[in-house]
Amino acid sequence: MTARTSAGILLHRGGPRHTEVLLGHMGGPFWARREEGAWSVVKGEYEAPEPAWEAARREFAEELGLPAPEGEPVPLGEVRQSGGKVVTVWAVAGDLDPGAVVPGTFTMEWPRGSGRQRDFPEVDRVAWLTLDEAARLIVRAQTVFLDRLAAHLAGPAP
Structure with missing residues (x-):
């Protein structure tokens, strides 16, 4: 069995001294009352043969x-x-207004076992966060992307 794969874009603005990244708070009832570990790089699953960057x-x-x-x-x-999903990420410099976001939705049975299907937003909010704020809120495994972005923005070591 192959691992599930996901690809995403870590949008960032500012410079090495004050970098902000755009993260999404995961939508759905499981994440509704959580903050730490409930934010993520904007990403989603894909399958071969779709190239990861296109996904x-x-x-x-x-x-x-x-x-x-x-x-x-x-x-x-x-x-x-931790769940086994392999996530591939690219950083892209840019800007957007979080108020302009119109999130996509997914459908799931809720409450579980009720037989009722409900729609939930993929992300229920997005925000620009400093690297320190993002490191506190992002899914733990994804903190490595923040570190790699900071290293890239700092440039080569002298």
């Missing part, structure tokens, strides 16, 4: 209802999350 752009548009940013993508690599 990242598609998922950005689907999850936020806005076109993917046009900036130069900087590969931040991949990480395996």
Whole structure:
């Protein structure tokens, strides 16, 4: 069995001294009252043969209802999350208004066992966060992407 794969874009603005990243708070009833560990890079699942970068752009548009940013993508690599999903992320410099986001939705049975299907937003809110704020709130395995972005923005070591 192959691992589930996900690809995403870590949108960032500012410079090495004051960097902000755009994260999404995961939608649905499980995450509704959680903050720490409930924020994520804007990403989504894909399957071969779709290229990961194309999936990242598609998922950005689907999850936020806005076109993917046009900036130069900087590969931040991949990480395996605790549930086994392999996440690949690119950093892209850009800006957007979180108030303009129109999130995509997913359907699930809720409450569980009720037989009723309900729609929930993929992300129930997005926000610009400093790297320190983001590190406190993001899914633990994804903190490596924040570190890699900070290292990239700092440039090569002297």
